[in-house]
Amino acid sequence: MIHELPKLPYATDALKDVISSQTFDFHYGKHHQAYVNNLNNLIVGTPFENATLETIIKESEGGIFNNGAQVWNHTFYFESFSPNPKSVPSGRLLRLIELDYGSLSEFKEKFNKAALTLFGSGWAWLSLNNQGHLEISQESNAGNPLRKGLKPLLTCDVWEHAYYLDYQNRRADYLQKFWEILDWKVVEERLG
Amino acid sequence: MKRIILSLMLIATLGNLFAQSIVLNTKVSEMSFYSLPYAYEALEPTIDKLTVEIHYSKHHKAYFDNFLKASTGTDITSKSLLEVFANMTKYSDAIRNNAGGYYNHVIYWEILKPGNKSNISVELKNAIEKDFGSMDELKKQITDAAMKRFGSGWAWLSINADGKLFISSTPNQDNPLMDLSSQKGFPILGVDVWEHAYYLKYQNRRAEYVNIFWDAINWAVVSEYYSKSRTN
Numbered sequence: 001m002i003h004e005l006p007k008l009p010y011a012t013d014a015l016k017d018v019i020s021s022q023t024f025d026f027h028y029g030k031h032h033q034a035y036v037n038n039l040n041n042l043i044v045g046t047p048f049e050n051a052t053l054e055t056i057i058k059e060s061e062g063g064i065f066n067n068g069a070q071v072w073n074h075t076f077y078f079e080s081f082s083p084n085p086k087s088v089p090s091g092r093l094l095r096l097i098e099l100d101y102g103s104l105s106e107f108k109e110k111f112n113k114a115a116l117t118l119f120g121s122g123w124a125w126l127s128l129n130n131q132g133h134l135e136i137s138q139e140s141n142a143g144n145p146l147r148k149g150l151k152p153l154l155t156c157d158v159w160e161h162a163y164y165l166d167y168q169n170r171r172a173d174y175l176q177k178f179w180e181i182l183d184w185k186v187v188e189e190r191l192g
Numbered sequence: 193m194k195r196i197i198l199s200l201m202l203i204a205t206l207g208n209l210f211a212q213s214i215v216l217n218t219k220v221s222e223m224s225f226y227s228l229p230y231a232y233e234a235l236e237p238t239i240d241k242l243t244v245e246i247h248y249s250k251h252h253k254a255y256f257d258n259f260l261k262a263s264t265g266t267d268i269t270s271k272s273l274l275e276v277f278a279n280m281t282k283y284s285d286a287i288r289n290n291a292g293g294y295y296n297h298v299i300y301w302e303i304l305k306p307g308n309k310s311n312i313s314v315e316l317k318n319a320i321e322k323d324f325g326s327m328d329e330l331k332k333q334i335t336d337a338a339m340k341r342f343g344s345g346w347a348w349l350s351i352n353a354d355g356k357l358f359i360s361s362t363p364n365q366d367n368p369l370m371d372l373s374s375q376k377g378f379p380i381l382g383v384d385v386w387e388h389a390y391y392l393k394y395q396n397r398r399a400e401y402v403n404i405f406w407d408a409i410n411w412a413v414v415s416e417y418y419s420k421s422r423t424n
Contacts, residue, residue: 030395119364119365120364120365122343140343141343159387160344160386160387160388161387161391161396164387164392168246168250168388169246169251
């Protein structure tokens with residue numbers, strides 16, 4: 001199976017108040033593309049040659065895992081943004097957030113804390129666990145909650161390449177602005 | 193004239209030993225933040241002024257401040273960084289990350305010092321040829337270690353307990369002095385491959401940064417570290 005870079009659901013300058021088109025040019029055009037290319041090269045002649053990204057994430061190790069998970073993680077991240085986002089969650093997702101975190105603002109605070117305190121490169125995640133509850137987690141480098149049997153709903157990339165051109169060392173500022181482009185409709189659809 | 197040159201060389205030598213020794217051996221309660229021995233623009237064009245400014249005054253400073261904060265009220269204040277690294281497994285992630293972050297960056301700034309950079313000592317040159325075959329092979333192996341580090345971390349040239357040079361790579365802010373490192377030794381050269389070290393100028397082109405970094409290394413400083421680590 002040849003993996004391909006997915007098309008973005010918006011123009012690369014559509015979110016420029018939060019993420020510049022320059023960041024998109026590198027983050028999507030170079031990093032995301034490189035993970036796709038590396039993965040395609042690495043899987044040739046291995047048991048993962050025809051595997052889905054989900055299988056690769058759950059079962060592979062080393063370079064295939066790193067590149068495969070990074071392809072999936074970046075697609076999941078980029079697809080959660082919109083120039084016209086639904087700015088607050090509703091329905092089942094909102095009920096779960098209120099049940100597990102008290103309120104949307106308390107949830108955002110906890111999620112941002114996870115994203116801010118992750119040391120080095122990685123991702124902050126919101127997932128649904130087997131008990132039907134929401135769970136915030138930190139994953140280093142290419143880590144992905146699918147590997148732990150969780151259902152990912154939302155992620156924030158805190159590799160420095162995600163924000164360094166726009167925010168430099170100010171990761172907290174990036175995390176504040178992140179919510180302005182997050183489309184809660186996408187997260188609701190993932191929850192189902 | 194000769195005497196002046198000799199004195200200058202001695203001062204330069206002491207200067208190099210100074211920064212590293214002080215940082216490693218001072219009691220934590222008496223530590224002060226490392227003073228960058230050159231201007232932010234001094235590493236242009238290898239590393240741009242803005243990158244040096246943010247890397248030193250924000251990232252490096254934050255590691256120092258957070259290390260002191262995490263040490264406050266613990267037995268660490270009466271120890272040296274060398275002792276902390278040697279007992280790293282006993283301490284929290286906050287200590288590990290910030291103590292490492294503080295010390296690693298001192299090595300980084302020191303080995304980039306402007307000056308007569310090509311002045312490698314005979315003993316280091318011989319050791320490199322003995323342990324790696326050639327300078328080109330050393331460069332190839334360090335570049336390889338720096339490129340293969342997935343995520344944030346460092347590539348190192350260190351000297352082990354048997355006096356042999358070796359190359360390794362550590363994640364995040366770990367270093368070969370830490371007891372938890374799989375390859376332990378005394379680092380004499382470190383390449384920072386956290387994206388913050390190169391992203392403003394080189395973006396995704398880590399290979400280009402590592403290559404140019406190699407040409408900017410001050411071998412006189414690395415030689416001093418080598419000589420000192422051997423006498424210790």
